[in-house]
Amino acid sequence: MPPTTGLTTATSAADAVVSPHTTTAGRLSLQCEPIAADTTAIRSLDWDRSRFDIEFGLRNGTTYNSFLVRGERTALIDTSHLKFAATWLPLLEGQIDPKQIDHLIVSHTEPDHSGLIGHLLEANPDIEIVASKVAIQFLENQVHRPFRSRAVKSGEALDLGVNPSSGTAHRFEFLSAPNLHWPDTIFSFDHGTGILYTCDAFGLHYCSDDLFDVDPGAIAPDFRFYYDCLMGPNARSVLQAMKRMDALPPITTIAVGHGPLLRHHLSLWTADYRDWSTGRSKGEAYAAVCYLSQYGFCDRISQAIARGIGKAEAQVQLVDLRATDPQELAALVGEAAAVVVPTWPAAADAELQASIGTLLAALQPKQWVACYDAFGGNDEPIDQVAARLRSLGQRDAFTPLRIRQVPDAADYQRCEEAGTDLGQLLTREKAIAAMKALDGELDKALGRLSGGLYVVTARQGEGEGMRSSAMVASWVSQASFDPPGITVAVAKDRAIEALMQVGDRFVLNILRDDNHQPLLRHFLRRFPPGADRFAGVSVLEGVAAGGPVLGDALAFLGCRVAQRMEGPDHWIIYAEVEQGNVADATAATAVHHRKVGNHY
Ligand SMILES: Cc1cc2nc3c(=O)[nH]c(=O)nc-3n(C[C@H](O)[C@H](O)[C@H](O)COP(=O)(O)O)c2cc1C
Known part of the structure; x- marks a missing residue:
């Protein structure tokens, strides 16, 4: 097959997508598309990768993205997960004889991107691995065979030369990006196309056929969750890497290692990273x-x-x-x-x-x-x-x-x-200072807001890996008629917050005014990490809702999270109500009156 030379003459439709197949690891497929002059994205689509891994929060699977760039010489950026061993290399071979690949740029050595390096080295033992010094050390332990390597750091370059067909000169400039999210990470910027290859940074676990960020609303919750899990703990490193990015010529695309590539809403995503990281590194x-x-x-x-x-x-x-x-x-x-x-x-x-x-x-x-x-x-x-x-x-x-x-x-x-x-x-x-900071009159006026009393419950998974949680809530309101929807304000540090991501189900237990005290006392205790919050509480068996339905509740609503709006200290969770039942039509809802607005 002739080499891919540009946007129009790249892969044929037949090559572009390898139809999904199901393996013991779930549904897997491959996508191969041109993304710029002489540049092809090969995306391994892992539709069912579950949220078992902490950062795979929203159950939208993930992708492992690699890229082929052809100048006078050719470079491959990253490989794929080992689970794609049977299909990824044949697809690559359909694009190029692996022996023709001169360089393999390893953005970092986490196995989901480097899992097929051994296979590639078998196909082309002469390929030169270009990576940070630390990554090369890690790889020596990971790939048990000798390989040619070149250690690079910020400011250093790899010149692929000019592609004879497109006339585009491809020169990579490297940026050290330690801790994003592994210590060995480098970004690679192609001066020929303006594409920045960042691997984990700016990524998200989201599997769809969309090659690019065409629907920002759909991917934003996953983008945020991924940031919180992987990048937030290294906020200072994010800002340092972004400072290096600021010195580059205009970036046209951020070619991430997971999820859709960022092109159509670049400034939105980078502004988010900057804001979130600035907030976290004060x-x-x-x-x-x-x-x-x-x-x-x-x-x-x-x-x-x-x-x-x-x-x-x-x-x-x-x-x-x-x-x-x-x-x-x-x-x-x-x-x-x-x-x-x-x-x-x-x-x-x-x-x-x-x-x-x-x-x-x-x-x-x-x-x-x-x-x-x-x-x-x-x-x-x-x-x-x-x-x-x-x-x-x-x-x-x-x-x-x-x-x-x-x-x-x-x-x-x-x-x-x-x-x-x-x-x-x-x-x-x-937190104590913030509570005291409310102005007296305003505080009292706010305190005249009142609500009902509820216990929000959620449960996910089964057996040993089952996760469940509960919290007392009063900041709850109906928010739509059709479909019926409610909002719950959930403090950002609530344990149950992790189980209330977009798509998750939960139960709103509505308490009775004549028996809510014992339930409040129970659920307001300080539970140790991972404790079973339902031990000793009557829970109805056999109700297929997203969380335990309390035997002593007046009514329950089974809900599914549709959106999350970020407030300063709470997530405003909007959920559609999918089911509901009242246990006792004669009883009244417990109501919560307050005096001041700086407590619930
Ligand atoms: C009357 C009352 C109402 C509450 N309402 C809410 C609420 O709407 N949202 C919230 O996040 N926390 C609310 N809380 C606080 C939590 O229920 C409580 O601190 C929580 O159970 C502690 O759980 P955690 O270990 O997950 O932080 C309320 C507390 C009380 C006493």
């Missing part, structure tokens, strides 16, 4: 959440804890113990208000031992500390790690997070809730 007290890349389940667990901390509007910084240099590590740990540490391998190599030594030496007496099981197979016992963290009298932010098995959704929920508890420790004073 130099206040932060928690340093340490992890070990490529070790056990550190990456995912640290993300869950970090997301929980972020929910409490506290600053958080993810710190890779393997890739952060000693001086920076000592500073990040020493200046943190809280330090969270994973269990590390009992037989750590000398470099890692040195890092751990640096970490322990940098701890300060007044810090909050906490630890979690990395579940890496042969870790130091968690109680010993916890004891070493407390050696200078530091206080535990939460009880050690023990993980006894491959972590499931319930474990991630527990980690997120522990993170929120920690975040609340850091923002407690600020």
Whole structure:
């Protein structure tokens, strides 16, 4: 097949999309489309990747995107997930003989983008891998065979030369983007097309046939959720990378590694990243959440804890113990208000031992500390790690997070809730000050607003990985007739917030005025992370709603989240009501009257 040379002469329709096929890993398909002169996107569409992984929040699957750029020489940017082994390479071979690919640019080494590097090296052992120095080190452990490599850093370039057919000169400029979201990340900017390849940054887990961001409303919730999980904990690094992006010539497209490519609403997405990251890096007290890349389940667990901390509007910084240099590590740990540490391998190599030594030496007496099981197979016992963290009298932010098995959704929920508890420790004073800040008269007037009394409940998944939660609510209102809809204002740091993403189902239990007190007392208790909030409460069996229906409630509404509007401290959740039932037509709804507006 002749090489792809431009927008019009690229792939034939027959090549463009490989029809979906179902494997044990779910429905998979491939999409191959030209996106600019001499540039082809090969997207691996993983329709069913579930929300089991913490950041796959909205159940819209995901994609792993790679790109082929042909100048005088050819470069491939990233590969795909191992689960595409049977189809991705044949599709690539339909585009180009792999032996003709001169360079493989590895944006970072996370397996969902680098899973087929071994296969590619088999097809072309001479390909030169272009990546950051750290990425090349990681790859040496990942791909057990020698390969040619070139380490690059910010400002360095890779010149592919001029494509003879289009006349376009393709020259890549690299930008270091550490921590977005792995320490080894680089962005690549093609001066010939104005496309910036960012891999995880600006991405989203959203699987559809749309190659570009044609429907921003549809993808915005996933874009935000992904940011909160993966990028928010590295907000300072986001701003640093964006400063480097500002120095580039105009960017026409951000070719992300997950989801649709960003072209039609670029300024919207970049403004979001800038605003969110600025808000999260105001130099206040932060928690340093340490992890070990490529070790056990550190990456995912640290993300869950970090997301929980972020929910409490506290600053958080993810710190890779393997890739952060000693001086920076000592500073990040020493200046943190809280330090969270994973269990590390009992037989750590000398470099890692040195890092751990640096970490322990940098701890300060007044810090909050906490630890979690990395579940890496042969870790130091968690109680010993916890004891070493407390050696200078530091206080535990939460009880050690023990993980006894491959972590499931319930474990991630527990980690997120522990993170929120920690975040609340850091923002407690600020929250109290904000409550006191209301002007007296305004406060009293606001207090004359009243509502009903409800318990919102949600449950997802089954068996061991089941997640459930509940909260007392009074900021609830009907919001539409047709279809029937309600709004619930949910504080950003509520545990149940994680179960109220767009598409999720929940139940609004409407309490009775003659028996609501015991239920309020029960659900207003402070529950430890991951606790079963329904133990000891009467729950109706066999009602297929999105959450437990309380036996003592007056009525319930089964709802599905349609939209989330972000307020300063609450998410305004608009949900369509799908089902409802009243248990006792003679009883009245419990009503909540207040005196002041700075409490519920
Ligand atoms: C009368 C009353 C009404 C409340 N209404 C709401 C509400 O509408 N939204 C909300 O986010 N929290 C509300 N809360 C606070 C939470 O219900 C409560 O703090 C929560 O159960 C704690 O859960 P968490 O561990 O998830 O933070 C209310 C509390 C009370 C006492």
